[in-house]
Amino acid sequence: MVDIIIMNRDASEENVNAVIQKVKALGYDVVVAKGTEKTIIGIIGDTRELSEETFISMPGVIETIGILKGYKLVSREFKSTDTSIYLKNVSIDSKHLVIIAGPCSIESRQQMFATATFIKNCGAKILRGGAYKPRTSPYSFSGLKKEGLEILKEVKQSIDIPIITEVLAPEDVEIVGEVADILQIGARNMYNYPLLEAVGKVKIPVMLKRGFQATISELLSCAEYILKEGNSNVILCERGIRTFDTQFTRNCLDLNAVPVLKKETHLPVFVDPSHGTGKRDLVNPMSKAALAAGADGLIIEVHPEPEKALSDGFQSLTFELFEKLMNEIKPFSALLGRSI
Numbered sequence: 001m002v003d004i005i006i007m008n009r010d011a012s013e014e015n016v017n018a019v020i021q022k023v024k025a026l027g028y029d030v031v032v033a034k035g036t037e038k039t040i041i042g043i044i045g046d047t048r049e050l051s052e053e054t055f056i057s058m059p060g061v062i063e064t065i066g067i068l069k070g071y072k073l074v075s076r077e078f079k080s081t082d083t084s085i086y087l088k089n090v091s092i093d094s095k096h097l098v099i100i101a102g103p104c105s106i107e108s109r110q111q112m113f114a115t116a117t118f119i120k121n122c123g124a125k126i127l128r129g130g131a132y133k134p135r136t137s138p139y140s141f142s143g144l145k146k147e148g149l150e151i152l153k154e155v156k157q158s159i160d161i162p163i164i165t166e167v168l169a170p171e172d173v174e175i176v177g178e179v180a181d182i183l184q185i186g187a188r189n190m191y192n193y194p195l196l197e198a199v200g201k202v203k204i205p206v207m208l209k210r211g212f213q214a215t216i217s218e219l220l221s222c223a224e225y226i227l228k229e230g231n232s233n234v235i236l237c238e239r240g241i242r243t244f245d246t247q248f249t250r251n252c253l254d255l256n257a258v259p260v261l262k263k264e265t266h267l268p269v270f271v272d273p274s275h276g277t278g279k280r281d282l283v284n285p286m287s288k289a290a291l292a293a294g295a296d297g298l299i300i301e302v303h304p305e306p307e308k309a310l311s312d313g314f315q316s317l318t319f320e321l322f323e324k325l326m327n328e329i330k331p332f333s334a335l336l337g338r339s340i
Ligand code: PEP
Pocket: 104, 130, 134, 185, 186, 187, 188, 209, 239, 272, 275
């Protein structure tokens, strides 16, 4: 089994191309990562029949690796250095802590303008807000859809802040992608393979949220679907899993996942303490816990009037509580050697 071919940094372009051509001639696709130390060729497809002897004697090849897991492009074996994702004026990387904030759903122009202005002044770098909302009950508010996207477009232009918003279906990727700087795939859609492939075919960064019943390895395999299609700008998000205690929390924020993911994958890892707890007063302590666990950023629900919110009001921070949280996590980020 050969999933990864590692080539010497001195290997010539011809040597690298020869390996790529050989892999392709055998009926596989390749993904190439050129580093300063070595060039790595990832083989896409069912690689169980491939043997080391096929490649090991080719000029420039140092080593071949077989990966028994369900994912390879997302793994540290394929890429040992952290992936950085660049948006206009925002870097998601190991030197920054990126805070994303905004309401669960886009409800009105006024709500989005007020929120965007406030959170930006507090130091948040990206605005969240759903136009297409996946709801547990089909009778709940399911978002303003195209009208919501229009509002996002206006806010983005006049406040100059990048936007993350959810895409629910493959056929909506194009229209949502016209405004989104990051496409959000929600927990309920983590296993939606056609959607994962559709966002894999565009260049826009994607935040993939962990399904509430998904294992960490399933999350990584779902991310692999996106990378396999060519989009390697993927952020993983831990947003809480379902356990037996529903009395005090909506979900159980699995912070074990953060260091596990940081070790297993090169992709940035975010935490959503809003859905992860489901309770406004738990968002502050669990945000700090997430940063201590090694998260690269947070995504937090904030609403100008949470008691009137059309979705997730009980877990949304007021402006006042968001400002307090931002003031409290700034010293944390300094301790961690990251800037907000
Ligand atoms: C959301 O971010 O509002 C949302 C629906 O999140 P999740 O998919 O994690 O439930």
